[in-house]
Amino acid sequence: MTKTVILLFHPHFASSRANRALLDAATTLPEVEIVDMQALYPDGRVDADAEVARLVAAERIVLQFPVQWYSTPSLLKAWQDAVLTRMFYLAYEAEGATLAGKPLLIVATAGNVEAAYAPDGANLFSLRDLLKPLEATAHRCALAWAEPFLLYDARRADTQALQAAGAYYVSRLGRLSAAGR
Template identity: 40%
Template sequence: MKTLVLVGHPTIEESRMNKAWADRLEKEENVTVHHLYKEYPDMKIDVEREQHLLLAHDRVVFQFPFYWYSTPAILKEWQDQVLQYGWAYGSEGTKLHGKEFLVVTSTGGPAGAYQSGGYNHYSMSELLKPLQAMANLTGMTFLPAYAEQGVRMLSDDEVSISAEKVAAYVSDGDLKRGR
């Protein structure tokens, strides 16, 4: 299975977790790591190129730090530009049907902050519903998200362990193996 990882981190070199994930994933066979902010610093997405990349892969991964209960801006722009009516959705928009989609995300806050009654009031599952809806609309199968939480407090060893878990999950889609 060929996997496309769309990394949406505006300052990846300053990120311990997302950089570790991307660096580790680049070593995986059949995984293409695509840094959107490096590729499109002006936010002008090459739609045709991105659509060709999607067609060449079986699984699509959004990798990003969880900012303001959503993705960083480039991933939203990517969706707005690339997932066009008649191509990705609509009666003739079937290009992504049957592909798998998953989210790999990190939060600075601990897991307990992301639950009913927690600091943020909502679970990660609830907050990621717009991405699940996007996958559903485009005919992709939404796999359970991988969320590493409380990353600001993790040791270097824990960051490395997380990178190995993400590589296992992204490569084979088995969350049990990845977690």
């Protein structure tokens, strides 16, 4: 059984320094499975059977992605529609109920600085507020919502900042593991 599954939803992962730094750090942890969902489903057609099995087998779930136009990448939405709709509306007893209590961590990278995500900033809303639909989804699926891991100014971060973010990510994943036991 995979302890922690990190589902990466990044349409341009090959050019992402920030998400790569985070995942490189995460690979140092035992019992972590990293799945590049864009590489797995380049056409956007999600294999619901495989994804349900992946979630059922995991003890902890991490959804990692860059924020795009104040939301998640389209593949994450397609994954939710295919997998969570099935698990919670079509096969709740056999599938959806198995997720109850599993921790969920959202890992989001944003290209702009944190100050831009404020009522008086360029984006008007905090990044946490923009992630409320995912928090509502976690609540509906009875997943244990963990405080999101947010990385701002991801495009301009230097190597040292990305290494520090990677170290903090490892720390957060460790705390998630401790909480999920």
